[in-house]
Amino acid sequence: MTDSEDAASGPIAVERVDLSFGDVSVLENVSLTIESGEFVGLVGPNGAGKTTLLRAISGALEPDTGRVTIDDVDIHDVSSRASSRLVSVVPQDTSLSFSFSVRDVVEMGRYPHRSRFSPPTQADRDAIDRALERTRTEALADRPIDEISGGQRQRVVLARAVAQETPALLLDEPTGSLDINHQIETLELVRELVESGRAVCAAIHDLDLAARYCDRLVMLADGGVRRTGSPADVLSADTLSDVFDSNAAVTENPVTGTETVTALPATESSARDDGEAAGSEPSIPPETPDRVHILGSGSAATGVLARLHNAGVRTSLGPIPSGDIAAETARRLERDRIEVPPFDSVSESDIAAFEAAVTASDAVVLADVTVSSGNQLLLEKLPAGTPLVVVETRPFEDRHFAGDEARRLYDECCSRAREADSAGVLEAVSWAVAKHDESIDPEKEDTGSTNSTTGTARTN
Numbered sequence: 323m324t325d326s327e328d329a330a331s332g333p334i335a336v337e338r339v340d341l342s343f344g345d346v347s348v349l350e351n352v353s354l355t356i357e358s359g360e361f362v363g364l365v366g367p368n369g370a371g372k373t374t375l376l377r378a379i380s381g382a383l384e385p386d387t388g389r390v391t392i393d394d395v396d397i398h399d400v401s402s403r404a405s406s407r408l409v410s411v412v413p414q415d416t417s418l419s420f421s422f423s424v425r426d427v428v429e430m431g432r433y434p435h436r437s438r439f440s441p442p443t444q445a446d447r448d449a450i451d452r453a454l455e456r457t458r459t460e461a462l463a464d465r466p467i468d469e470i471s472g473g474q475r476q477r478v479v480l481a482r483a484v485a486q487e488t489p490a491l492l493l494d495e496p497t498g499s500l501d502i503n504h505q506i507e508t509l510e511l512v513r514e515l516v517e518s519g520r521a522v523c524a525a526i527h528d529l530d531l532a533a534r535y536c537d538r539l540v541m542l543a544d545g546g547v548r549r550t551g552s553p554a555d556v557l558s559a560d561t562l563s564d565v566f567d568s569n570a571a572v573t574e575n576p577v578t579g580t581e582t583v584t585a586l587p588a589t590e591s592s593a594r595d596d597g598e599a600a601g602s603e604p605s606i607p608p609e610t611p612d613r614v615h616i617l618g619s620g621s622a623a624t625g626v627l628a629r630l631h632n633a634g635v636r637t638s639l640g641p642i643p644s645g646d647i648a649a650e651t652a653r654r655l656e657r658d659r660i661e662v663p664p665f666d667s668v669s670e671s672d673i674a675a676f677e678a679a680v681t682a683s684d685a686v687v688l689a690d691v692t693v694s695s696g697n698q699l700l701l702e703k704l705p706a707g708t709p710l711v712v713v714e715t716r717p718f719e720d721r722h723f724a725g726d727e728a729r730r731l732y733d734e735c736c737s738r739a740r741e742a743d744s745a746g747v748l749e750a751v752s753w754a755v756a757k758h759d760e761s762i763d764p765e766k767e768d769t770g771s772t773n774s775t776t777g778t779a780r781t782n
Contacts, residue, residue, distance in 0.1 A: 619643065
């Protein structure tokens with residue numbers, strides 16, 4: 323950060339903070355500010371110091387050097403009660419030791435605002451009711467906290483922080499234990515709090531959600547701020563490669579318009595030794611195929627595309643809806659693709675392009691193919707002798723939107739295909755092509771059946 327950013331004041335200001343546990347340095351020269359009405363997400367690999375930084379901001383840990391202020395008050399120079407009127411915390415662990423009622427737990431957020439032994443005032447009761455209503459936990463108010471689900475308990479602890487009515491709010495992995503519906507519900511609520519003027523800082527593991535809901539991201543690595551800025555600035559493929567030591571594609575989500583991060587296989591070959599292929603196949607792997615066509619979408623097709631591209635295989639993709647992560651990855655890698663508008667049916671020209679791509683390829687990979695009436699036409703166009711590999715990461719029923727004939731065609735393709743995951747797709751394609759070439763060699767006395775030459779049957 324620049325000196326001007328270090329000196330900036332805001333509801334939350336972290337200035338050149340160093341913090342260590344014994345001889346282990348955890349935070350080094352960390353500076354950041356969070357303004358009122360701003361939602362800042364802390365992202366980075368495990369051990370980067372995200373939780374430690376939150377604890378330093380909350381006052382629970384005192385820095386070795388530097389300082390933390392909230393509303394220009396040094397959080398480590400005031401009493402615990404005074405600091406609790408400045409900052410509220412939603413921890414990662416929301417378990418409680420006693421069987422308090424939900425209302426009692428939310429009322430704990432009001433303790434910093436009254437003397438130790440005084441009963442709740444009308445203002446306290448109003449704040450509690452508003453917090454229960456805002457977090458949609460009114461129906462739970464009289465239930466014991468240890469008799470509700472983990473997701474419900476997370477919302478109750480958030481309600482306690484809301485009732486605390488502080489200018490700053492800290493959250494440590496607020497969506498970690500929640501299903502997708504409650505993740506969205508929780509972060510929508512946090513956005514409401516931000517829009518009402520609170521300064522919010524959260525450690526968030528899910529980069530897609532961080533990009534969707536945060537105004538700004540701070541990327542931590544090795545105890546320091548590696549990069550800060552808008553999600554689009556921070557979540558670049560180069561930064562993710564540097565910080566997470568991973569290969570990832572960053573594209574725009576066609577629905578939300580925010581960044582989507584898809585982790586891709588590493589460039590090195592699969593950890594599984596090629597000589598461990600099933601059956602009695604030789605230990606020396608066949609040659610890498612020259613060209614492969616991929617039919618599928620989503621992360622499965624993206625993983626296959628990246629693995630084959632990194633191995634130097636020429637690939638083509640589609641038909642696939644424009645905006646799909648696999649289509650975006652193919653565009654970034656400058657691979658051939660057949661794109662169709664989202665929700666449009668496959669046209670005759672698309673089918674012709676698909677047939678041409680299959681004819682030009684050594685093999686076809688079916689990667690989480692959505693079996694619809696349109697894709698049924700594509701399956702019908704696959705020549706019977708085409709070497710096939712199937713990569714499935716989602717249940718078939720989640721991808722089946724056509725009748726029995728479409729399912730029969732898909733099952734027939736799978737019965738003569740080799741199965742693989744994205745990490746092993748290169749080896750699977752190589753063996754499928756080799757077996758196909760062997761089966762059509764006129765010098766071979768026993769060509770075998772279709773199933774025996776392309777691999778084992780898929781089990782449904």
